[in-house]
Amino acid sequence: CRDHTHIPYTFDEYIHRIRRFHGYAAPGLILGGKMVSMALDRLDESILFDSVCETAFCLPDAIQMLTLCTTGNGWLKVVPLGRFALSLYDKLNGSGFRVHIDSAKINAWPEIKAWFYKLKPKAEQDNDRLHEEMATAGENLFSVQTIRMQPAFLEKREVGPTADCPICHEAYPVRHGRICRGCQGSAPYR
Amino acid sequence: CRDHTHIPYTFDEYIHRIRRFHGYAAPGLILGGKMVSMALDRLDESILFDSVCETAFCLPDAIQMLTLCTTGNGWLKVVPLGRFALSLYDKLNGSGFRVHIDSAKINAWPEIKAWFYKLKPKAEQDNDRLHEEMATAGENLFSVQTIRMQPAFLEKREVGPTADCPICHEAYPVRHGRICRGCQGSAPYR
């Protein structure tokens, strides 16, 4: 695969990068690299693009590793539709490309199919064969479609005015209410 | 600041890394590096830790750059409480450390205060002075507290069984219903 600056990665180089960022060589992230590359190849080089990922599992990290779209800058959004698909699109007009894993094409690759549909326990998964099938399959596991994002989805995120919460004294967005959401009881810790 | 493997970064090295990952030297990410370091310094080295970030703006990327917690592996979760705070905690028992920007301490740093509370337009922001104040302030902008995560928050995320959607023919989690969420109308594109 390759990144947004056209730096190409061999299969092994990319797996090395995955380990450093994601912690382990997740198969979904290996496929994700090819998917990001396929979308990048189709985008006009002159545009600024944002991205949407339809699953929170693995795939967002392929986007974060190979483009400048991240969770923290908001150029990557995860919309949890549960499908193994990602889109890169023009930040201004919303037109772009969606790449998804294609159920019809996956049938040609038994080890990929077994992993993707969890047809056998992880302990029985043959990782060497899985990687070999992924390297051989290349782009032949995916389909691409053109998309246009809904206008509401293109709006820039804004924090708006902030103030100090009268209870915890930390700054928070005033639109959340009279006290911050943490003090409203939404904090996941004690 | 430093990362989870104890590699230290000078102020300028870290800003260079921010630009490559996040696209531009966001002030929130500069502060975030120090916050992650402060939490790492307090965690027992022998544990596996997860993280929670209380804002989706900038700060999640400091965690992703300096630890192995990412959006895609689920070891980073964003809980949008709107507070500039992050926590690293023991994946198993939920005990850990929360670091937040401290409204009382920020008063000593006029340029940081002006940026954080958006007291002047971005065009009038003096970036050199802002960076200088951040480098000088170091840890003296933040407070740390011990936390314990709610048990429900520690549960491992699972996709569960998947099947091909009868409409789009893509794989999706069966628990989403008879058809996938995309085909239910939740896709943000046409």
Ligand SMILES: [Zn+2]
């Ligand atoms: Zn509060």
Ligand SMILES: [Zn+2]
């Ligand atoms: Zn569907």
